[in-house]
Amino acid sequence: MTSHISRRLLGAGSLLLASALVLGACSSSDADPTTSNAPTGGDVAVGDLTSSGDALTLLIGSSGEAETTAVETAVAAWSAESGVEATVQVASDLAQQLSQGFAAGSPPDLFYMSPDAIGGYSSNGSLKAYGDLLANKADFYGPLVDNFTVDGDFYCAPKDFSTLALVINTDLWAAAGLTDADIPKTWDDLTAVSTTLTTDGRTGLAFGPEYQRIGVFFAEAGGGLVADGAAAANSPANVEALTYVQSNLKNGNFAFSSDLGAGWGGEAFGKQLAAMVIEGNWITGALTNDFPDVNYVVAELPSGPGGMGTLQYTNCWGMSADSPNQQAALDLVEYLTAPEQQLAFSAAFGPMPSIASAADAWTAANPKLAAFLAGAQYAQYLPSQVGANEVVSDLNSQLESLKDGDPAAILDSVQGNLEAVIQ
Amino acid sequence: MALRVATPLRGGSRSSGIRRGERTAGWLFSLPVIVILGVFLFIPVVMAIWVSFSDWSGRGSPVSSGVNFIGVENYTDVTSGGGLAEKNFGTAIRNNAWYVVFVVPIQTVLSLFLAVLVNRAVLRGRSFFRMSFYFPSVTSSVAITVLWLFLFSTSGVINNVLSWFGVNGPNWFNDPRGIVHVALGSMGVGTAPEALSSHGFLGIDWWEWLSGPSFAMSAFILMAVFTTSGTFMLLFLAALQNINPELGEAASMDGANGRQRFWRITLPQLRPTLFTVLTLGLIGTWQVFDQIYTGTQGGPGKTTLTPAYLSYESAFIGQEWGRGSAIAFILFIIIIVFTVFQRWVLRERAVSKRRSYNYQATGKKS
Numbered sequence A: 001m002t003s004h005i006s007r008r009l010l011g012a013g014s015l016l017l018a019s020a021l022v023l024g025a026c027s028s029s030d031a032d033p034t035t036s037n038a039p040t041g042g043d044v045a046v047g048d049l050t051s052s053g054d055a056l057t058l059l060i061g062s063s064g065e066a067e068t069t070a071v072e073t074a075v076a077a078w079s080a081e082s083g084v085e086a087t088v089q090v091a092s093d094l095a096q097q098l099s100q101g102f103a104a105g106s107p108p109d110l111f112y113m114s115p116d117a118i119g120g121y122s123s124n125g126s127l128k129a130y131g132d133l134l135a136n137k138a139d140f141y142g143p144l145v146d147n148f149t150v151d152g153d154f155y156c157a158p159k160d161f162s163t164l165a166l167v168i169n170t171d172l173w174a175a176a177g178l179t180d181a182d183i184p185k186t187w188d189d190l191t192a193v194s195t196t197l198t199t200d201g202r203t204g205l206a207f208g209p210e211y212q213r214i215g216v217f218f219a220e221a222g223g224g225l226v227a228d229g230a231a232a233a234n235s236p237a238n239v240e241a242l243t244y245v246q247s248n249l250k251n252g253n254f255a256f257s258s259d260l261g262a263g264w265g266g267e268a269f270g271k272q273l274a275a276m277v278i279e280g281n282w283i284t285g286a287l288t289n290d291f292p293d294v295n296y297v298v299a300e301l302p303s304g305p306g307g308m309g310t311l312q313y314t315n316c317w318g319m320s321a322d323s324p325n326q327q328a329a330l331d332l333v334e335y336l337t338a339p340e341q342q343l344a345f346s347a348a349f350g351p352m353p354s355i356a357s358a359a360d361a362w363t364a365a366n367p368k369l370a371a372f373l374a375g376a377q378y379a380q381y382l383p384s385q386v387g388a389n390e391v392v393s394d395l396n397s398q399l400e401s402l403k404d405g406d407p408a409a410i411l412d413s414v415q416g417n418l419e420a421v422i423q
Numbered sequence B: 001m002a003l004r005v006a007t008p009l010r011g012g013s014r015s016s017g018i019r020r021g022e023r024t025a026g027w028l029f030s031l032p033v034i035v036i037l038g039v040f041l042f043i044p045v046v047m048a049i050w051v052s053f054s055d056w057s058g059r060g061s062p063v064s065s066g067v068n069f070i071g072v073e074n075y076t077d078v079t080s081g082g083g084l085a086e087k088n089f090g091t092a093i094r095n096n097a098w099y100v101v102f103v104v105p106i107q108t109v110l111s112l113f114l115a116v117l118v119n120r121a122v123l124r125g126r127s128f129f130r131m132s133f134y135f136p137s138v139t140s141s142v143a144i145t146v147l148w149l150f151l152f153s154t155s156g157v158i159n160n161v162l163s164w165f166g167v168n169g170p171n172w173f174n175d176p177r178g179i180v181h182v183a184l185g186s187m188g189v190g191t192a193p194e195a196l197s198s199h200g201f202l203g204i205d206w207w208e209w210l211s212g213p214s215f216a217m218s219a220f221i222l223m224a225v226f227t228t229s230g231t232f233m234l235l236f237l238a239a240l241q242n243i244n245p246e247l248g249e250a251a252s253m254d255g256a257n258g259r260q261r262f263w264r265i266t267l268p269q270l271r272p273t274l275f276t277v278l279t280l281g282l283i284g285t286w287q288v289f290d291q292i293y294t295g296t297q298g299g300p301g302k303t304t305l306t307p308a309y310l311s312y313e314s315a316f317i318g319q320e321w322g323r324g325s326a327i328a329f330i331l332f333i334i335i336i337v338f339t340v341f342q343r344w345v346l347r348e349r350a351v352s353k354r355r356s357y358n359y360q361a362t363g364k365k366s
Helices: A002-029 A065-082 A094-104 A115-123 A142-147 A170-175 A187-197 A211-220 A236-251 A265-270 A282-290 A326-336 A339-349 A356-365 A367-377 A388-399 A407-421 B002-012 B020-052 B073-080 B084-119 B126-138 B141-151 B157-164 B179-186 B215-242 B245-253 B258-269 B271-286 B290-294 B307-317 B321-345 B353-359
Strands: A056-060 A086-090 A110-113 A157-169 A203-207 A254-256 A274-280 A296-299 A310-319
Touching (some): A056 A065, A065 A086, A065 A326, A065 A339, A094 A110, A094 A115, A110 A115, A142 A157, A142 A310, A157 A170, A157 A265, A157 A326, A157 A339, A157 A367, A187 A203, A187 A236, A187 A274, A203 A265, A211 A274, A211 A388, A265 A282, A274 A282, A296 A367, A310 A367, A339 A356, A356 A367, A388 A407, B073 B084, B073 B321, B084 B126, B084 B215, B084 B271, B084 B307, B084 B321, B126 B215, B141 B157, B141 B215, B245 B258, B258 B271, B290 B307, B307 B321
Parallel strands (some): A056 A086, A203 A274
Antiparallel strands (some): A157 A296, A157 A310
């Protein structure tokens, strides 16, 4: 009996040993990227970038056929011009596939990256901070550059962006006896028109139950989750914003899109469950495809006690630190963020060019959507520190029951969570 | 198989141990399985254990020199850190515990009931019923989740049917209220008693622990019962068909009625199958992931967050790889503990004196 057990132990031990050997072999072969490429400091030069004849791989999270084709066409044109081969891969789950690439030491050279991922990827050294090397660096909008700057390093070029604005159903607007002069300029206006537009079975204003929409009121009140690099979730301005939203929700002239039985604001708007919604540029495509009969105008969001405010959403072209051909990748990014390419992308799938030099051409092509671009001047963005994501989703879970909640208590709990994340 | 093939080889060899050739052949034949299990199961598990004790950041190999051992920090973060990590973990455990509490008993009883029904010789079209009960189990859980999202939408089929009976159905997948809280609220207990709200466990207070599954989670509970009962029905059916009918006949001769035959004759013989069904049920329900990933991603109000999904989210979205692995291993321990406990409850016991008394022939009573 004892010999049987000891033999078993021996077997288990040798299995462990064998696996340890295998693991050791894995580790010694991959040149230890964690130590060799520490996060790059402030002063970078083109000479720091790797260069080789290797082909480039791009990993994108595509919104659909139109976006994929547009990116593939642009990349193919660059390949023909530069002579460097480049392929575009469409990710089904971008965050997961990127993580796998970084862990395996073979990430794509360029990829779409959202601001909430930049904290994690920059702190573990996966990213190359190439922003300062861009020839067209000065052309990007300031808030977008800030969005992709961590500890003073401008990491990556914003590929495009969207902002939130007030989308108004013109037929319902006219039917309620309202005119262009009534487009809300202040919070009081907004309360008044949304009350006028609220009828049985229809709400004046709808938005998703999340900070990603309600945050515009924080910005308009002069608040925001982060101020001057410190957590400021429970500032008086934020409490005022949330109290304003709550009182209108209670009165029934504001509603969450989910409470109206819609998946998001655009659906509530298309189904005419709401006469106005707070949404971004992407709503135009959805309305054209799914609800072509709904007529609408896009207006800037009303200003609050703190002035104008909205939120911006953007992605950048992340470059991996392990890429063997970063110089070619940089050249490709400059090509893809140039005005003509960004305008072509905008025409194909919607978002706005991230550079000021394309603004006039874009406004000329999209006169009805000018309010979205105007938001670029005063837009805030969500905090992008490691862990801030969780804080915002915790806030969102509390916002769902805002109607019966206590705004100050909600924001106090957020402040506690946020302080743990932002040191 | 290995033995038979190896035997002729041994004939010519002059080796001292007569079974030496057999042993080599045995190892040779099992080598493919050992290698496959090692590469795809054993090594990843060992690696994940290591990651849960390390500060691996997600870049490069977890066993390279830049990764450090940091002790149980990842574990203490989620169990006693006091921060959001602990609160999320507590919420996930709460949600999943309610899910288990509802799903496992309901699916076990329902599948046994269905198995007994379709096992009856008198039932016409038995194979039709067997197939239709089993059908949800073979359908992909992702497809069923999508179907469920439509059925349980605010203006969906379920709420339409409820409205025929004058019930104003909830906004299922967007309603974060727990059903126990709602029930208590309708009885006038709307707010937490001081004793419950001032103390808690894993970052959430006892009143929150008692909230019950949210309406969104309840929809998932119904879905789990719908999809898995068929599989377990099949297990029970196989076991029922193995039971010797003579035992039941003998009991009838002794005057046992239908109910007594089921509780005293059939059910005790189903004990091994019951153990299998409960174990599989417990493991499956503690690991619920697909539905959450495709359906709600943890919402509304984090009430469908489960440890399995939280582990995925912490690692791939939050870039907290150590924490993700730690959650996975705590989940593993929870499942083991429940399985051992349940095995202990269902163990074969000697018949107690009181029980055995009933079965003794009257003549022997003194």
